[in-house]
Amino acid sequence: MEFFTIAFSVLAIGGAIGLLFFKHPLHGAMSFLVTLLSVAGFYALLSNKFLFILQIIIYAGAIMVLIMFVIMFLNVREKELIDENFLVNKFILGALLLAPFAYLLFSSVANYTPQNIALAEDFGTIQSIGLNLFTEWMFTFELISILLLGAVVGAVVVAQKESKNG
Amino acid sequence: MVNEILFVAVVLFLIGIIGVLIRRNIFTVFMSIELMLNAGNLSFIAFSKDLALNSGSSIAMIVMAVAAAEAAFGLAIALLIYKHKNSLDIDLLNLIKG
Amino acid sequence: MSYLLFIPLMPLLGGMIISILYILGLKYNMKSEKFFGKIALIGPFISAVLGIKLFLDTNANEAVTHVVFEWMRVDELALNLGFYVDSLSSLMVLFVTFIGFLIHLYSTKYMSKDKGYGKFFAYMNLFLGSMLILVLADNPALMFVGWEGVGACSYLLIAFYYGDSENVKAGNKAFIMNRVGDFGFVVGMMILFFAVGVFGFDFASLKANAHLIPIELVYIITFALFIGATGKSAQLPLYTWLPDAMAGPTPVSALIHAATMVTAGIYMVARFSFLYSSVPAIGEMIAYIGAFTALVAAIIALRQNDIKKILAYSTVSQLGYMFVAVGVGAYSTGLFHVFTHAFFKALLFLGAGAVIYALHHEQNIWKMGNLKKLKIVYIPMLIATLAISGIPPFAGFFSKDEVLLYTFASGHTGLYIILLFTACLTAYYMFRLFFVVFHGKDESFTHKHIEKPPFEMSIVLQILMLGAIFAGFLGLPEIFGGDNEFAVWLQASLTYPVNMPHVSHATELKLMFFGVLSSSIGIFIAYKKFYRYGEQKSSLFMKFIERKLFVDELYSVVFVKTTKHFSRFLWEFIDNIVINKIVDYSSYSFAFFSKRVGSFIQNGYIRFYLVYMIIAISLMAMFLEKFV
Numbered sequence: 001m002e003f004f005t006i007a008f009s010v011l012a013i014g015g016a017i018g019l020l021f022f023k024h025p026l027h028g029a030m031s032f033l034v035t036l037l038s039v040a041g042f043y044a045l046l047s048n049k050f051l052f053i054l055q056i057i058i059y060a061g062a063i064m065v066l067i068m069f070v071i072m073f074l075n076v077r078e079k080e081l082i083d084e085n086f087l088v089n090k091f092i093l094g095a096l097l098l099a100p101f102a103y104l105l106f107s108s109v110a111n112y113t114p115q116n117i118a119l120a121e122d123f124g125t126i127q128s129i130g131l132n133l134f135t136e137w138m139f140t141f142e143l144i145s146i147l148l149l150g151a152v153v154g155a156v157v158v159a160q161k162e163s164k165n166g
Numbered sequence: 167m168v169n170e171i172l173f174v175a176v177v178l179f180l181i182g183i184i185g186v187l188i189r190r191n192i193f194t195v196f197m198s199i200e201l202m203l204n205a206g207n208l209s210f211i212a213f214s215k216d217l218a219l220n221s222g223s224s225i226a227m228i229v230m231a232v233a234a235a236e237a238a239f240g241l242a243i244a245l246l247i248y249k250h251k252n253s254l255d256i257d258l259l260n261l262i263k264g
Numbered sequence: 265m266s267y268l269l270f271i272p273l274m275p276l277l278g279g280m281i282i283s284i285l286y287i288l289g290l291k292y293n294m295k296s297e298k299f300f301g302k303i304a305l306i307g308p309f310i311s312a313v314l315g316i317k318l319f320l321d322t323n324a325n326e327a328v329t330h331v332v333f334e335w336m337r338v339d340e341l342a343l344n345l346g347f348y349v350d351s352l353s354s355l356m357v358l359f360v361t362f363i364g365f366l367i368h369l370y371s372t373k374y375m376s377k378d379k380g381y382g383k384f385f386a387y388m389n390l391f392l393g394s395m396l397i398l399v400l401a402d403n404p405a406l407m408f409v410g411w412e413g414v415g416a417c418s419y420l421l422i423a424f425y426y427g428d429s430e431n432v433k434a435g436n437k438a439f440i441m442n443r444v445g446d447f448g449f450v451v452g453m454m455i456l457f458f459a460v461g462v463f464g465f466d467f468a469s470l471k472a473n474a475h476l477i478p479i480e481l482v483y484i485i486t487f488a489l490f491i492g493a494t495g496k497s498a499q500l501p502l503y504t505w506l507p508d509a510m511a512g513p514t515p516v517s518a519l520i521h522a523a524t525m526v527t528a529g530i531y532m533v534a535r536f537s538f539l540y541s542s543v544p545a546i547g548e549m550i551a552y553i554g555a556f557t558a559l560v561a562a563i564i565a566l567r568q569n570d571i572k573k574i575l576a577y578s579t580v581s582q583l584g585y586m587f588v589a590v591g592v593g594a595y596s597t598g599l600f601h602v603f604t605h606a607f608f609k610a611l612l613f614l615g616a617g618a619v620i621y622a623l624h625h626e627q628n629i630w631k632m633g634n635l636k637k638l639k640i641v642y643i644p645m646l647i648a649t650l651a652i653s654g655i656p657p658f659a660g661f662f663s664k665d666e667v668l669l670y671t672f673a674s675g676h677t678g679l680y681i682i683l684l685f686t687a688c689l690t691a692y693y694m695f696r697l698f699f700v701v702f703h704g705k706d707e708s709f710t711h712k713h714i715e716k717p718p719f720e721m722s723i724v725l726q727i728l729m730l731g732a733i734f735a736g737f738l739g740l741p742e743i744f745g746g747d748n749e750f751a752v753w754l755q756a757s758l759t760y761p762v763n764m765p766h767v768s769h770a771t772e773l774k775l776m777f778f779g780v781l782s783s784s785i786g787i788f789i790a791y792k793k794f795y796r797y798g799e800q801k802s803s804l805f806m807k808f809i810e811r812k813l814f815v816d817e818l819y820s821v822v823f824v825k826t827t828k829h830f831s832r833f834l835w836e837f838i839d840n841i842v843i844n845k846i847v848d849y850s851s852y853s854f855a856f857f858s859k860r861v862g863s864f865i866q867n868g869y870i871r872f873y874l875v876y877m878i879i880a881i882s883l884m885a886m887f888l889e890k891f892v
Contacts, residue, residue: 005167005170005171008174009170009174012174012178013174013177013178013181016177016178016181016182016185016201017181019181019185019194019197019198019201020181020184020185020188020189020194020198022194025191025193025194025197025254028193028194028197029193029197032197032200032201035178035201035204036204039178039204039207039208042171042174042208042211042212043208043211045167045171046171046211046212046214046215047215048211048214048215048223050223051211051223051226051227054227054230055207055230058230058234059200059204059230059233062234063200063233063234063237066237066238066241067193067196067197067237067241070193070241070244070245071193073245074245074248074254076254080253081191081254082190082191082253082254082255084188084189084190084191087188087189090187090188091184091188094183094184094187094188095180095184097187098180098183098184101180102176102180105176105179105180106173106176109169109172109173109176110169112168112169112172114167114168114169114216115216115217116168116216117216117217117218118218119215119218120218123215123218123220124215124220124223128220129220129223129224129227131220132220132221132223132224133224133227136221136224137221137224137225137228140228141228144228144231144232147231147232147235148231148234148235150235151235151236151238151239152238154239154242155238155239155242158239158242158243158246159242159245159246
């Protein structure tokens, strides 16, 4: 267990750092993909079968594909890329800026004592999560569906060609 | 184990924030936002296992749905911006100056 | 005593109604003099009748307060709109309303053919109402309301012929000098309130609690209140407005500047006698100021040529007498002189008005002469002039003699000599006026036709003449068999100083003799100079007197010009340069900083805004550290 935890952590953080420092967005997208897959691995470690699958299908399989599609659609060449220098310096500056906030988060995590409640038999299966979603989170579910509808319609409207007259 | 995973989640979150801060490329910024969302998801699932509740998983699913909607929409806008400015620099978008 | 409210109310209502009708009349061009005249007389007539009733109803030893409503209550200050009736105020109401009504009657004919006829009566009624409020007030604040009201009406009436800017300046002068005095009054009132006002600020409570005030404060209060009296009653140094106030119509001079408003100062001192009686030093100061005022005014009057100005200076002089009386503690004597003076001074002014009316508004005495054929005016004027000179048995003799008596008895021999000499001067200049106007050569050849005074005017003159003859007998001293009912009547309302002097009858007779002697000398000198026809030589000293001792010029240089220069300085330097620069600079610096700092912070880059957000979050995180 320990090995996988450490491995996935390294991959995740490494991928994130890669996202930050690669000039070309496509390279960044690739390393982000690695992060997403390792997060899926984390879900598996946490005995959450359903979300493990969901992460891979939706995040890695749909969203990242979409992003990469758009990047490649725009055909960004090396020479057209923006000049972004001193990334490391800016990174350190940003880290310093975030230091108090980071300290707050880290200390709250460190002070957390895990309760380790025993898992039910069907924890993390589609059935149980589905039941929970359609009972406790019913209202949110409906709202999300409207949100998705709105997003679809909005995307279509926004990306239309200019009006016929001009 | 949960503590380590939470630690990773926090680190990913912070890296996501810094990513939004320092990069000028639209896509990189966008992906950093997705990174932050993922970090949140991860902590939700971790707590879900720790407290043996399925709510965390449901919330994580909902977050994913939101992320997907946002991705679709945001990329459409990114396309429009590229068509307008012919560049992927977000520093060119400063019409709210002053 | 519920009719009490109507005594000041009727003239005030009359004033309001007349003003409304006058404004309407201006709009619709209907100005009927008879109409306005009749309405104008209603208010004063009712007040006069009620005044007499009030006088008869009043018990000399009892003071009644009649509260109409509660005016204000702020913390410890509780003021009512109330009327305080004791022997003093009922007496004042009596002669104020009586003479006020007579003068209103007189003016219905005097002011005829004047285009501001209605306006005049509105102002006069308003004045009468304010004076009655002043006299009847039951607390110093309400008294001050009346005080200010009469000051305002005085201004309105002096500047009545506003077409000529000189009249308006005279009105301004009167009001502003009054204001200077009013400041003293207010200060005195305030200190009085702080000293003892907690226990109630009406006259009854103040009188009862006067012993609680520390003596130093009493000095300050009485001094400050006297400054108010100086302004209102035209004493040194605030007297120069009264001669200038003659720019107003003659009935105004008669009512306001002879009989009523100027006596408000004396009334005030008498009202506050519970304070003044315990500070004889202030009383001494008042007496000195009064005496010198009397002397200076008499000197200036010696060489005046306008009939009204002579009378104005004589008013100032007589007021000086009154203040001497109240200064030495003889309050009832001062009020007695107020009473008799009201009659003969009003008579003098109205008689002068009749002369002016007869000669078609000529006011220079050297252009009059040999008017004794106008018998209807001649006889009252003779009586009045004899009265003011202090010749027995007319009214002025008794009151003036009482003033001289108490002055001598209080030990101020110097003041006595001054007053005696002033009496001589008074007789001289009054008879100078009389002889030049009514005897001597007829300079009125320039005026073809002498206008006989109408009935209303002459009847008033006759009534006042009776008053001038008989009013003195109310204060008949014991020597002649009377028992000075005047003083007895006022006994309970006034507080006398602890040791009032007594004089033996022999001394009293001797003083009386000297008084009459000095007046007779004055009359004799005037007779010699002016009975036939006299011209006056002008030596350097006389020129100095003629120019009114250059007091007005002195005031102009010392006060008026310095104020003007100071305001100019404030305007040009402080306002234009200093304040403008400050405002300009502050707006400039704002623009500068907005441009530099503002545009840098708000540059439109989202990443910058994000940094600000993160800074805020970090600060909050630092704050939240404590709770983790």
